[in-house]
Amino acid sequence: xxxxxxxxxxxxxxxxxxxxxxxxxxxxxxxxxxxxxxxxxxxxxxxxxxxxxxxxxxxxxxxxxxxxxxxxxxxxxxxxxxxxxxxxxxxxxxxxxxxxxxxxxxxxxxxxxxx
Amino acid sequence: xxxxxxxxxxxxxxxxxxxxxxxxxxxxxxxxxxxxxxxxxxxxxxxxxxxxxxxxxxxxxxxxxxxxxxxxxxxxxxxxxxxxxxxxxxxxxxxxxxxxxxxxxxxxxxx
Numbered sequence: 001x002x003x004x005x006x007x008x009x010x011x012x013x014x015x016x017x018x019x020x021x022x023x024x025x026x027x028x029x030x031x032x033x034x035x036x037x038x039x040x041x042x043x044x045x046x047x048x049x050x051x052x053x054x055x056x057x058x059x060x061x062x063x064x065x066x067x068x069x070x071x072x073x074x075x076x077x078x079x080x081x082x083x084x085x086x087x088x089x090x091x092x093x094x095x096x097x098x099x100x101x102x103x104x105x106x107x108x109x110x111x112x113x114x115x
Numbered sequence: 116x117x118x119x120x121x122x123x124x125x126x127x128x129x130x131x132x133x134x135x136x137x138x139x140x141x142x143x144x145x146x147x148x149x150x151x152x153x154x155x156x157x158x159x160x161x162x163x164x165x166x167x168x169x170x171x172x173x174x175x176x177x178x179x180x181x182x183x184x185x186x187x188x189x190x191x192x193x194x195x196x197x198x199x200x201x202x203x204x205x206x207x208x209x210x211x212x213x214x215x216x217x218x219x220x221x222x223x224x225x226x
Contacts, residue, residue, distance in 0.1 A: 031211065042201055042216035043159065048208070055211050090159065094212060103149070104205070104214055108158040 004107035023074040023091030032074040033092040081114045117142040121217035136187040138202030147205040148185040
C-alpha cells in the first residue's frame, strides 16, 4: 500500500473562516510534507515534518498552521486566508529521517477555494 | 542552488510517434531524479526514478551526469499518455530530503 489519503477533496471557505485539511498514511513513513500547487504550476514545498517535528518551514505565512498529532497524521489549519491562497494542497510522505534516500509519495490533494 | 529545467511547456505528438520530454538539472550534490505524471485532476504519481532504471508504461529515462539531463522517452506514444509530466530533483534541504520540481511539460497525444 503506497497510499496517502487527504480529506476533504474539495473545500470552499470564506476569508474569515477557520478550516483544516487532513492527511493520513499507514506506510510507517516518518517524514510528511505539505506542498501547494497553483493551476498549471509545479508543486511548491511548504512544510516538512520529520518524526512528528516541524523540520522545514519554507517561509509560509502564519495563516497556514501545520500540525502533526502522530506519525500517521498531518493537518494543515487554515485561518484568515486570501483568495490568492486558492490552490491544490498536496500532502506527501516518505520513510524520512535525515539523509534518507526514499521515494516521496503524494496524496490526491485537497482543492481549496477561498472566496 | 538546485534547479530543474523543463524547456517545453507543451509537447504535441500523434499516436505512435516517439516522445522525448526534456529535463535538465543543476545541483552541486549527488542528484536523485524522478519523473512524476499528473493526469487531469488526479494525484501526482511517481512514474520513474533514476536509481531503479525501470520502464513504466513504456517510458524510460537515463541520468546523464555529463549533460546534467534526465530526459523521458517513449518510442510509441499512446493517447492515454496525455498528461502533465514533472521532472523532480530530490535534494537535501537542511538535512531533510525534499523535492524541487520543474515547471512541467504537458504532453498531448492526438489520434
